[in-house]
Amino acid sequence: MWHDIRWMNITANALFGMVLLALMASGVWWVIQRPMFTLAAIRVEAMHTEPLRHVDALTIRNAAIPKIRGNFFTANLDAVRAAFESVPWVRRASVQREWPNKLTVRLEEHAVLGTWGEDGRLISVRGDVFTANLAEAEEDAELISLSGPDGSEKEVLAQYQLFQQWFSRIHLAPEAVRYSNRYAWSVRLNNGMQVELGRVQDGTTLESRVNQLMTVYPQLIASLQDSIQSVDMRYPNGLALKSSHGAIGLKKQTKASGKT
Structure with missing residues (x-):
């Protein structure tokens, strides 16, 4: 009998506690729903x-x-x-x-830097791609054009910043940077010249090709003025140049064996 009374008290206390908790929860819910x-x-x-x-x-x-x-x-x-x-x-x-x-x-x-790809999206100075009104973006800055495979946004932004540094030595700046689905790089500069740089072979490939172009660029400008349309730096021993006067091939020592 004593055990029965003990268990009855435990059960009663448990039920009382549950009722008290339910009342408290209801009270709290009533309070937080006040206007x-x-x-x-x-x-x-x-x-x-x-x-x-x-x-x-x-x-x-x-x-x-x-x-x-x-x-x-x-x-x-x-x-x-x-x-x-x-x-x-x-x-x-x-x-x-x-x-x-x-x-x-x-x-x-977002602090806009330029456009990304061909679908009207924008890219920020941090490499974030977002969608917003293009006209508003153009009020903020002179937009550059960047493009590349999905997921390459940060890589393309970092390479654009390097191109800025490298080409500033000949007082030019990139207006567009394209990283193709075949992992080849190309740059359009603010003088309208398109530069094909090709795929990266090692950590110095792009800088080496840009340096090669900058070495001969003063001579090109002296002879061709503003008629240069594009320069192809993918040849290991020279370059191919297209101007409004026609195509020109220049080599360093031997005939180029092919593109990379």
Whole structure:
């Protein structure tokens, strides 16, 4: 009998605890559903010192706000962050709750560098590819053109930066860099000249070919002026040049045996 009373007390205590927890949960749920915790405002500001240039209230109202669910307590901050990062020009967002019914969202915009590929996408100075209004991008900077296989964005950006350094020695700059599906590189410079550099054989291939071009470039300019259209540096012992006057082949010592 004593054992029965003991187990009855344990069972009663357990049931009482469960009822108490249920009442507490119901109370908490009732409190957090009060109208005072309905989101009344979402404050948006720049993540860094630079002001936001492209993200405005209308864009946010159309692209982000409809995706936000819940109130001050129940809103999923990861979902809110994802909603804002889906807005054109937004690179990164961070979200914080502000008692009792507000959210603070800080945004970092993409800094555009140029276009990527042939489908109208843009690429940032960090190598992030994104979709936004091209006309707005053209207001920010003089866009260059970069292209390459999917997943090669960071590699193409890094090579573009090297081309900038190398060609600056002859006061030229790349306007377009293309990395083909066959892993061959080509550059269009700001004087309109197209330079074919081919595939990389080792860590010095591209720089060596650029240096070879820069060695003869003053002579080419002296004789051909601004008529050079393209230069093919894929020959191991020379180069092929196309100008408005016709095609020219130049060799260093022996006849080129083929392209690489």
